[in-house]
Amino acid sequence: MQRPSHVANIEQTRLKFFLDEPDYAYGMDPKAFHETIKTEYPSLNSTTYLDHAASTPPPRSTLISFAEQATNNLYSNPHSRSSSSTATLLEIERCRGRILEELFGLTDPSARGQWDVVFTSGATAALKLVGEAFPWANSHSKYIYLKQSHTSLVGVRGCALAHGAVVSTCNVTEMPGLEHPEADSTLFGYAAQCNATGSRLGLGYCQQLKERHPTSFVLLDASAYLSTAVLDLASVPTEYAPDFIACSFYKIVGYPTGLGCLVVKRTSGAILQRNGYFGGGTIDSISVSSPEWSRPRRSLLPGPIHERFEDGTLPFLNIIALNCALETHRRLFKSQRHISKHVSALLRFATRELALLTHENSRPVVKQHQAFASLEEPGPTIGFSILDPASEYVGHTNLEQLATVNGFHIRTGGLCNTGVLASTFNISDDDLQREYNRGRSCWDDEEFGGIGTDYKYPLGMARISFGACSTIDDVLQWLSFLRRYFVVSDKITSLLEPVKQPSISASLKGLMLYPIKSCGGQPVGRWEIVSTGLRYDREWMLVDAATGKTLSQKRYPRMALIRPTVVPEDRVLIISAPQRPDLCLPLDTSDEHVTAANICSDVVPVTSVNIDIDEWFTAFLGMPCCLRRLSSSARRHAHFDRATGAVPILLSNESPFLLISQPSVDQVSDWIHESNDIEIHADCFRANFLLGGGTASLPPFVEDTVDLLRIGSETFQVLARCRRCLMVCVDQNTGCRMKEPFSCLARKRKSPQGKIEFGVHLMWREDLSTGSLPTICVGDPVTFVSLRENNG
Numbered sequence: 001m002q003r004p005s006h007v008a009n010i011e012q013t014r015l016k017f018f019l020d021e022p023d024y025a026y027g028m029d030p031k032a033f034h035e036t037i038k039t040e041y042p043s044l045n046s047t048t049y050l051d052h053a054a055s056t057p058p059p060r061s062t063l064i065s066f067a068e069q070a071t072n073n074l075y076s077n078p079h080s081r082s083s084s085s086t087a088t089l090l091e092i093e094r095c096r097g098r099i100l101e102e103l104f105g106l107t108d109p110s111a112r113g114q115w116d117v118v119f120t121s122g123a124t125a126a127l128k129l130v131g132e133a134f135p136w137a138n139s140h141s142k143y144i145y146l147k148q149s150h151t152s153l154v155g156v157r158g159c160a161l162a163h164g165a166v167v168s169t170c171n172v173t174e175m176p177g178l179e180h181p182e183a184d185s186t187l188f189g190y191a192a193q194c195n196a197t198g199s200r201l202g203l204g205y206c207q208q209l210k211e212r213h214p215t216s217f218v219l220l221d222a223s224a225y226l227s228t229a230v231l232d233l234a235s236v237p238t239e240y241a242p243d244f245i246a247c248s249f250y251k252i253v254g255y256p257t258g259l260g261c262l263v264v265k266r267t268s269g270a271i272l273q274r275n276g277y278f279g280g281g282t283i284d285s286i287s288v289s290s291p292e293w294s295r296p297r298r299s300l301l302p303g304p305i306h307e308r309f310e311d312g313t314l315p316f317l318n319i320i321a322l323n324c325a326l327e328t329h330r331r332l333f334k335s336q337r338h339i340s341k342h343v344s345a346l347l348r349f350a351t352r353e354l355a356l357l358t359h360e361n362s363r364p365v366v367k368q369h370q371a372f373a374s375l376e377e378p379g380p381t382i383g384f385s386i387l388d389p390a391s392e393y394v395g396h397t398n399l400e401q402l403a404t405v406n407g408f409h410i411r412t413g414g415l416c417n418t419g420v421l422a423s424t425f426n427i428s429d430d431d432l433q434r435e436y437n438r439g440r441s442c443w444d445d446e447e448f449g450g451i452g453t454d455y456k457y458p459l460g461m462a463r464i465s466f467g468a469c470s471t472i473d474d475v476l477q478w479l480s481f482l483r484r485y486f487v488v489s490d491k492i493t494s495l496l497e498p499v500k501q502p503s504i505s506a507s508l509k510g511l512m513l514y515p516i517k518s519c520g521g522q523p524v525g526r527w528e529i530v531s532t533g534l535r536y537d538r539e540w541m542l543v544d545a546a547t548g549k550t551l552s553q554k555r556y557p558r559m560a561l562i563r564p565t566v567v568p569e570d571r572v573l574i575i576s577a578p579q580r581p582d583l584c585l586p587l588d589t590s591d592e593h594v595t596a597a598n599i600c601s602d603v604v605p606v607t608s609v610n611i612d613i614d615e616w617f618t619a620f621l622g623m624p625c626c627l628r629r630l631s632s633s634a635r636r637h638a639h640f641d642r643a644t645g646a647v648p649i650l651l652s653n654e655s656p657f658l659l660i661s662q663p664s665v666d667q668v669s670d671w672i673h674e675s676n677d678i679e680i681h682a683d684c685f686r687a688n689f690l691l692g693g694g695t696a697s698l699p700p701f702v703e704d705t706v707d708l709l710r711i712g713s714e715t716f717q718v719l720a721r722c723r724r725c726l727m728v729c730v731d732q733n734t735g736c737r738m739k740e741p742f743s744c745l746a747r748k749r750k751s752p753q754g755k756i757e758f759g760v761h762l763m764w765r766e767d768l769s770t771g772s773l774p775t776i777c778v779g780d781p782v783t784f785v786s787l788r789e790n791n792g
């Protein structure tokens with residue numbers, strides 16, 4: 001048996017790792033370390049969290065010590081003069097010192113004196129502060145940023161451009177700015193660590209910039225770097241250090257959120273200017289009757305820079321929580337430097353093991369990306385793509401969905417770093433513009449761009465990242481997940497070979513329509529066929545009352561329990577749901593009150609139904625939503641390139657009809673039962689047509705091999721196989737989400753392009769049909785025509 005030897009192997013690997021990497025686990029023995037993690041992070045017990053670069057969870061002790069400190073002591077607004085106010089002020093000042101000491105390596109108090117900490121709501125706010133306060137002076141000033149920067153750093157260019165400054169980008173390998181004469185004021189922006197790939201430039205790159213451009217200013221985005229490292233300002237001469245450094249604390253200690261800071265070199269602070277706004281805390285004196293004059297804080301006397309930029313009341317309890325968090329981290333993990341070593345050990349292991357994963361044909365499974373050559377040992381973040389046996393990219397959404405149902409937390413997509421995405425996959429600005437024009441945005445589920453052009457490229461990558469509480473088991477779990485789902489052996493490939501079965505007969509076993517998109521289905525016996533699908537199929541939908549976006553079962557699985565029934569004889573649509581009175585709507589309505597709704601990337605004209613009805617849905621789903629009917633003026637088309645021309649659809653996502661077969665469902669069921677006893681039903685695939693055996697039994701997946709089929713007197717053409725997502729995991733009878741059948745499909749039904757497929761999309765071929773009244777009926781005989789077979 002495979003399993004016991006595999007388990008023994010994990011045990012062995014874990015132990016060997018402990019012996020090989022003495023810096024792992026903060027000097028604790030394996031048992032004590034795992035106990036600590038278990039008690040401090042109970043929420044991680046049944047999952048594998050690999051997204052520390054996005055945010056790291058807080059340890060239990062941080063929350064407990066903060067609760068105790070904030071309840072046993074009185075803290076109050078630091079602008080007052082009471083003893084509670086003074087106590088608060090002391091905590092705040094202690095926190096500033098502690099940040100410089102523990103996160104920036106400034107153990108010497110006089111060295112700390114050269115820096116100031118300005119509290120902000122996060123790294124983005126700190127970057128924005130510099131963007132707004134930098135003395136941009138028309139074309140005499142310049143903002144130059146590293147191409148592979150986080151969007152929040154790129155955004156500074158908006159401020160620069162607004163003031164007429166010159167903006168350009170640079171690469172690590174080409175030192176910037178030499179081709180231009182030195183501007184009056186130049187600001188360079190880069191990240192100490194790339195948030196997408198972990199590549200590091202640290203403080204070294206700043207030194208290179210400053211050596212070459214001594215009068216320029218450097219804005220360092222240290223948010224990713226600081227989460228597991230010390231940005232050691234004591235290690236470089238102050239003139240070579242950055243002038244402004246931005247970070248967020250939740251990335252380092254998990255809690256508090258909403259707090260970050262800008263660390264400012266005191267000698268550079270004076271150039272930052274307040275523009276326009278002032279507020280409580282940042283003003284010394286103002287005129288009252290006319291807006292004639294105002295004297296901002298510290299406009300005359302030099303003093304702490306933070307006094308000029310911290311508008312209003314500081315989030316003082318958050319700052320006290322940060323003190324508790326830093327203290328807890330020190331108690332649990334010794335120091336930020338120990339955390340660094342701990343995660344480095346994990347990174348080395350993960351990088352090596354991922355590189356060793358190969359398909360049966362010896363080609364690699366994982367391609368690890370590098371934004372640029374690291375100047376230091378990289379941070380514990382791996383940006384990567386999965387490759388298929390032909391070394392083609394597997395889509396990142398596919399990976400993410402599978403990871404999600406299997407209890408992994410990872411990040412995929414553009415990772416807020418378009419520069420890395422573009423340089424990794426060779427995407428040009430024109431390409432990005434074209435994708436945007438066709439409705440694509442950086443957070444959607446699209447996996448590939450450039451479709452229909454010479455160059456098809458991924459629109460996202462995947463990222464795993466480690467933090468202070470990551471363990472070797474997290475890495476081992478991830479590796480075994482990849483082995484299970486993405487390493488392709490010959491056995492899986494053979495399953496994808498189409499079954500060649502001529503002249504088999506079948507019959508229509510089930511017919512289902514879905515009047516309201518993403519709600520429950522209505523089983524019917526005989527039904528009318530129109531070019532957009534079954535008559536009334538997906539003519540209505542629910543939209544988010546706030547955004548106008550379509551609601552889907554993927555987000556709101558309870559939608560499965562809403563059961564619409566079209567009764568054509570009575571010209572009504574009846575809608576029922578558990579513990580709700582039935583609704584009855586007329587089928588014949590006029591096209592009044594047309595508004596717009598968003599479906600996928602289309603904006604479509606819809607009509608509202610009525611407000612009382614919206615309340616019925618809102619109460620049932622527990623979120624404000626409205627029922628909309630597609631306007632008769634709407635024109636939508638399936639996104640399939642087909643010689644047959646455009647295929648009209650109503651509100652379905654892809655095509656007019658979806659077909660599956662019972663033998664295929666049974667086969668998936670059998671596969672699932674090899675490892676567990678979860679029961680699935682054909683209805684989770686939300687097909688319109690369910691085929692069953694006719695005179696002979698039908699082989700599974702016969703639908704994959706067919707081009708044309710006739711049901712009764714009507715002919716349908718297969719458009720494409722249906723790509724599956726997590727939606728198949730919603731139990732249509734309970735409205736609950738399960739792990740199957742997605743996990744099973746992902747292992748057994750993945751195409752060589754990495755798509756998880758089940759069932760086929762169809763269009764109606766009216767020209768090849770013979771019925772005078774186009775209807776089909778459960779029990780109708782089904783015949784198949786496979787054109788491919790004729791072509792050999």
Ligand SMILES: *Cc1c(COP(=O)(O)O)cnc(C)c1O
Pocket residue numbers: 053122123124125150152153191193194195221222223224248251260
């Ligand atoms: C997370 C991150 C940011 C943004 O931080 P916020 O806390 O969202 O403001 C900016 N840059 C990098 C490199 C990051 O990792």
